[in-house]
Amino acid sequence: MEIGIIGFPQSGKTTLFHALARGRVESASQGSGRRDVHAGTARMADRRLDSLGDIIQPDKVTPAEVKYWDVPAGSGDGFGGRYLTVLQGADALLHVVRQFQDPSVAHVKSAVDPVRDVADMEAELALSDLAILERRLERIEAQQKGARAPERDSLTRESALLQRLKDGLEQGVPVRRQEAPDQMADVLSGYQFLTAKPLLTVVNTGEDGPGDGMDRVAIGGPGTECTSLSARLEMELTQLSPDDEEEFRASMGMTESGLDRVVRMSLRLLSLVSFFTYVSREVRAWTVPEDTPAVKAAGRIHTDMERGFIRAEVVSFDDLSECGSLAQCKKQGLLRLEGKGYSVKDGDVITFLFNT
Numbered sequence: 001m002e003i004g005i006i007g008f009p010q011s012g013k014t015t016l017f018h019a020l021a022r023g024r025v026e027s028a029s030q031g032s033g034r035r036d037v038h039a040g041t042a043r044m045a046d047r048r049l050d051s052l053g054d055i056i057q058p059d060k061v062t063p064a065e066v067k068y069w070d071v072p073a074g075s076g077d078g079f080g081g082r083y084l085t086v087l088q089g090a091d092a093l094l095h096v097v098r099q100f101q102d103p104s105v106a107h108v109k110s111a112v113d114p115v116r117d118v119a120d121m122e123a124e125l126a127l128s129d130l131a132i133l134e135r136r137l138e139r140i141e142a143q144q145k146g147a148r149a150p151e152r153d154s155l156t157r158e159s160a161l162l163q164r165l166k167d168g169l170e171q172g173v174p175v176r177r178q179e180a181p182d183q184m185a186d187v188l189s190g191y192q193f194l195t196a197k198p199l200l201t202v203v204n205t206g207e208d209g210p211g212d213g214m215d216r217v218a219i220g221g222p223g224t225e226c227t228s229l230s231a232r233l234e235m236e237l238t239q240l241s242p243d244d245e246e247e248f249r250a251s252m253g254m255t256e257s258g259l260d261r262v263v264r265m266s267l268r269l270l271s272l273v274s275f276f277t278y279v280s281r282e283v284r285a286w287t288v289p290e291d292t293p294a295v296k297a298a299g300r301i302h303t304d305m306e307r308g309f310i311r312a313e314v315v316s317f318d319d320l321s322e323c324g325s326l327a328q329c330k331k332q333g334l335l336r337l338e339g340k341g342y343s344v345k346d347g348d349v350i351t352f353l354f355n356t
């Protein structure tokens with residue numbers, strides 16, 4: 001899973017990025033730009049994985065990972081060049097919106113106004129999509145001139161769809177809220193429109209917690225989520241030992257790490273589920289889209305496992321944690337044998353049997 005972090009200058013993007021990546025940051029240049037785009041990986045916190053470690057006592061526990069890109073932006077005329085390339089490749093976008101009032105941190109605009117920034121970012125994303133749409137519409141028009149009948153028909157259909165999306169965008173409706181015929185889904189996904197991507201809005205509240213107007217910031221609708229945290233506080237907490245961190249959070253009345261929440265909401269936004277494997281004394285978490293068949297889930301681990309798939313032995317995390325051991329689950333008949341087409345559920349603990 002890859003997530004592009006966007007937001008206006010001084011909103012806290014880089015701070016949040018470093019907190020999520022906990023120091024595991026690489027610089028990557030996309031295209032020929034002078035400034036690097038930073039990428040980092042974060043482990044996906046999952047309490048179930050921790051307790052599987054306690055039950056199974058493996059040599060190694062490996063969480064699933066998510067990759068974040070820190071994409072500086074906010075030029076006012078849409079995303080372009082290498083930034084656009086990075087964002088188009090992302091599965092979801094995370095918009096950091098500044099709400100914290102800190103006189104020592106300059107603001108590029110006259111005043112802190114999260115509601116305005118949410119609207120401005122929507123416009124920025126829409127501008128990027130409009131530029132792509134316009135280029136494509138022009139090219140289609142040129143192609144139609146020399147095209148034969150069947151090809152011309154499909155170009156006409158595509159052009160009608162793109163024109164409709166463009167009209168919608170110009171009226172302020174993001175592509176993710178627009179309807180397109182099912183048979184155009186492939187065409188549409190090829191464009192990687194930014195306003196079609198799932199969007200997680202993270203309001204950076206500052207250390208004092210949410211101020212007024214949070215409810216106005218929350219943008220809604222399918223494919224969007226909204227949460228709040230203090231990027232600086234989360235960053236500082238990553239410097240503490242896990243015990244100290246928990247103690248601090250408890251003393252502040254924070255039940256959950258803001259970073260864990262961001263990861264959890266991202267998974268939900270992308271309709272991903274987690275399953276767990278135990279192989280060669282390693283317990284490991286994986287993520288796949290909801291309704292992934294077992295044989296495809298096996299393929300995530302190794303292509304050989306997909307090719308030689310025989311069956312999957314499945315127990316739910318809840319059953320396993322209740323029984324206390326895999327052997328006990330087997331005895332109680334809670335270990336199920338499932339075939340290729342079984343759709344993997346969140347929390348499944350799976351052993352794949354396969355021919356090599």
Ligand SMILES: Nc1nc2c(ncn2[C@@H]2O[C@H](COP(=O)(O)OP(=O)(O)O)[C@@H](O)[C@H]2O)c(=O)[nH]1
Pocket residue numbers: 007008009010011012013014015016100101102105204205206207229230231232233
């Ligand atoms: N007071 C306060 N300052 C913050 C918070 N998050 C970020 N900052 C500060 O805001 C400034 C800009 O943050 P940065 O992450 O570089 O923003 P970016 O331009 O969006 O990448 C830095 O000085 C941060 O320390 C926060 O939660 N509270």
Ligand SMILES: [Mg+2]
Pocket residue numbers: 013014015072
């Ligand atoms: Mg930055």
